[in-house]
Amino acid sequence: MYKLQEMYEKLGIKKEVYEYSKGILDGLKDRFESIDETAEYNQLKVLHAMQKNRVGEADLKGSTGYGYDDLGRDRLERVYADVFGCEDALVRPQITCGTHAITLALFSNLRPQDELLYISGKPYDTLESVIGLRDSKGSFAEYGITYAQADLKDGGYIDEESVRKKINERTRIVAIQRSKGYDTRRSLSVEEIKKAAMLAKSIKDDVIVFVDNCYGEFVERLEPTEAGADMIAGSLIKNPGGGLSAVGGYIAGKRDCVENAAARLTSPGLGKEVGASLGMLPSFYQGFFMAPSVTASALKGAVFAAALYEKLGFDVYPAPDEKRTDIIQAVTLRSKEALLSFCKGIQSTSAIDSFVSPTPSDMPGYDCEVVMAAGDFISGSSIELSADAPLKSPYNVYFQGGLTSFHAVAGIMKTLQSLTDDKIIDRSALK
Numbered sequence: 012m013y014k015l016q017e018m019y020e021k022l023g024i025k026k027e028v029y030e031y032s033k034g035i036l037d038g039l040k041d042r043f044e045s046i047d048e049t050a051e052y053n054q055l056k057v058l059h060a061m062q063k064n065r066v067g068e069a070d071l072k073g074s075t076g077y078g079y080d081d082l083g084r085d086r087l088e089r090v091y092a093d094v095f096g097c098e099d100a101l102v103r104p105q106i107t108c109g110t111h112a113i114t115l116a117l118f119s120n121l122r123p124q125d126e127l128l129y130i131s132g133k134p135y136d137t138l139e140s141v142i143g144l145r146d147s148k149g150s151f152a153e154y155g156i157t158y159a160q161a162d163l164k165d166g167g168y169i170d171e172e173s174v175r176k177k178i179n180e181r182t183r184i185v186a187i188q189r190s191k192g193y194d195t196r197r198s199l200s201v202e203e204i205k206k207a208a209m210l211a212k213s214i215k216d217d218v219i220v221f222v223d224n225c226y227g228e229f230v231e232r233l234e235p236t237e238a239g240a241d242m243i244a245g246s247l248i249k250n251p252g253g254g255l256s257a258v259g260g261y262i263a264g265k266r267d268c269v270e271n272a273a274a275r276l277t278s279p280g281l282g283k284e285v286g287a288s289l290g291m292l293p294s295f296y297q298g299f300f301m302a303p304s305v306t307a308s309a310l311k312g313a314v315f316a317a318a319l320y321e322k323l324g325f326d327v328y329p330a331p332d333e334k335r336t337d338i339i340q341a342v343t344l345r346s347k348e349a350l351l352s353f354c355k356g357i358q359s360t361s362a363i364d365s366f367v368s369p370t371p372s373d374m375p376g377y378d379c380e381v382v383m384a385a386g387d388f389i390s391g392s393s394i395e396l397s398a399d400a401p402l403k404s405p406y407n408v409y410f411q412g413g414l415t416s417f418h419a420v421a422g423i424m425k426t427l428q429s430l431t432d433d434k435i436i437d438r439s440a441l442k
């Protein structure tokens with residue numbers, strides 16, 4: 012039998028990096044314990060919802076064709092609604108990704124002449140095409156749906172004054188993006204979302220408060236729908252899929268909002284009644300069941316990365332001791348070489364495709380090359396250990412995921428190994 016350190020050595024993590032990392036990890040014990048407490052709470056929440064809804068073996072079977080009377084699919088949607096503390100949910104493999112889920116939620120609840128107001132500043136990149144900020148077929152702009160934005164205040168807080176000014180008689184949806192996504196702003200906690208929802212409704216009581224919940228699920232004990240949001244949406248290849256769902260997205264919230272979304276996903280009149288679940292239900296159920304602890308694993312990796320790189324003198328967002336509401340960790344690496352080296356470290360720690368080198372390339376929707384490191388069981392799954400970075404100053408890398416905390420931690424150790432091997436970090440820093 013080998014010593015633990017020798018096992019790390021087999022993965023290319025040398026003793027000095029291991030010992031340096033170990034020192035950091037020892038200082039994070041309390042932090043990890045509190046992450047586990049949240050996971051414990053959320054595990055019980057999911058378990059209770061499954062039992063309350065009497066999920067049975069027959070529910071795992073799924074349907075083909077039209078998908079009429081797919082009892083397992085319908086029950087899963089009730090489980091989601093219970094866990095998210097709301098009236099209804101739509102959880103479908105036909106929702107192709109997070110952007111699709113968000114688009115569906117928004118589009119189905121907006122009508123021509125309505126205005127969509129984002130109050131968390133610029134939304135996630137892919138939504139620019141959806142809204143029509145970038146010319147694109149089928150955008151909201153083509154349907155006469157207008158867009159307004161209230162930027163965050165300095166420090167990254169919702170600007171109440173600006174929200175007051177921007178809500179008008181045409182404002183139909185007030186949208187909040189919980190996670191910073193690929194940006195270095197603060198992510199917005201459920202508590203802040205609650206305050207913002209109350210504010211929006213106090214100004215105009217019939218607005219729909221929508222939250223882009225991507226990367227946020229199970230990081231806190233409450234979800235936005237339990238704190239004043241009318242509707243949330245997210246991707247099943249992020250947190251709520253628990254690493255097992257191979258595709259899919261969800262929308263949860265008020266019955267009326269979810270019905271609108273179902274009518275647009277399938278057809279008016281058909282709504283939630285159709286949509287075969289094919290063979291997806293076992294992984295949807297099991298993934299949701301695993302999601303609290305998988306999210307905790309990813310969070311431990313993020314906190315470890317923050318603590319490690321902060322100690323080495325890099326800017327990190329959020330800071331290691333900051334309260335978290337999503338799983339993304341940004342590190343400002345300050346050079347292209349450092350970005351590539353970091354990504355190489357992540358890629359080489361993957362279970363799948365550990366032997367390939369991530370290379371920068373142009374991506375639709377970006378104004379510069381992007382490098383992505385991921386060796387995923389499920390293609391593009393970012394609840395799995397992964398890192399993404401646009402190749403532009405100040406060279407931020409966005410790190411997320413890890414199906415187990417051991418894997419997430421090893422991945423981060425390997426990035427440090429890579430940066431020292433490439434002489435970007437001096438070995439003397441590890442003494």
Ligand SMILES: *Cc1c(COP(=O)(O)O)cnc(C)c1O
Pocket residue numbers: 108109110111113135137188189190191192223225226246
């Ligand atoms: C990932 C993400 C999206 C889009 O999800 P895709 O599945 O990549 O389309 C939207 N918003 C946020 C905050 C995200 O993190």
